[in-house]
Amino acid sequence: MSIRLEDKYARAFFTPAELAAFDKEVKEADELLRSGKGPGSDFLGWIKLPKNYDKEEFARIQAAAKKIQKKAQALIVIGIGGSYLGARAVIEFLKSNNYNSLKKNTPDVYFAGNIISADATRELFELCEGKDICVNVISKSGTTTEPAVAFRIFRDYLEKKYGEEEAKERIFVTTDRARGTLKQFSTEKGYETFVVPDDVGGRFSVLSAVGLLPIAVAGIDIVKLMEGAASASEEFKNPDLSKNDCYRYAAIRNLLYRKGKTLEVLASYEPFTAMFSEWWKQLYGESEGKDQKGIFPASVIFSTDLHSLGQFIQDGTRNLFETVLDLEDTGCSFPIPADAANVDGLNFLSGMDMNKVKKTAMEGTILAHVDGGVPNLVVKISERNEFVLGELLYFFELSCAISGYLLGVNPFNQPGVESYKKNMFALLGKPGYEDLRADLEARLKN
């Protein structure tokens, strides 16, 4: 297996008996999840998605990706939360966090509709100037304000630039199979549409059309990504804690949480994982943070953050634990040059590969943080490729679901997000929200 959990740097913080006591709870959580009897059971489609996906639609995704690659130098992906983070995480993890600046034969991929900013919108148009563009708008509900506004802006731009008929060939919509304004509108306009399955929530949807179309446009092998996830779905089936690293991760998180470790920091040493961490934060934060419970997910990129948040991790409030992503082989190396004069005194590093220095920095940091009272878990990732990333995505989705059940929450809803959407609709004057609007406006005035 390419994904393994190493817990030796956390063991000083709990006893083997305390972890073993989770065995029964984990088996119950697994039973709830697999039987579909737990809370949120209408949203379990992601469990079987890596094998049971719609093959006809998958072929259409691949064909649409080729069409976009031919037609456009830039794809604008419009979506927010679970409707964009997975795609961006995968593209950056496998290609680069500087993907758009690379020399490549695939289109740039820009993300819009996840922020409300005139400046960012203006800048995006400048970045796309002179480029042919296509748009993939992604919204399960079809009513989320941020992507809806961005789509209106880009649709207007495309129709003016290319005319209605050609714009139609450049707009791809990923939304609910049958319901919602966006679906209705797309049918009327004749846009090609892809489906967010009913039983797959946004943050669990990266392996549906939501993630797969932009990922394929960036030239990433989505067959291998699905194969990796399918392999993980087999590997992590056994509910026995001692044989399932994915479930052990869920159990140890909850064990530490019950001991007062209410904040988890995902640490990585590679900048191309930064958006993966954003995806992970949304997955865990939105799934677990409810009913006044949950572990707050944060992230750092080292060494950068060793000179920033590193101080807090080492020495601040002792309510946190760390999960380190250890990418064992990125497929790249870079030797440190020799210098006969040794003016910088660094000749002890001459000829050493940057990967070796990175590994040493990681080991030294883990030991220092453990000494500072921070339990460390290490998720070992053997390689940087599609198959292994598919496994990793599934590893975290499944452990998140089990962890949510151990915590006693419904990991598949997001009532908090809905509350803000409602307030925003009301304050913006959406019909039907008049009473709420009056109430909110009165509160803002006082």
Ligand code: PA5
């Ligand atoms: O994970 C989730 O369900 C959310 O983050 C949604 O993805 C997000 O709110 C966007 O919703 P929609 O796709 O309906 O626009």
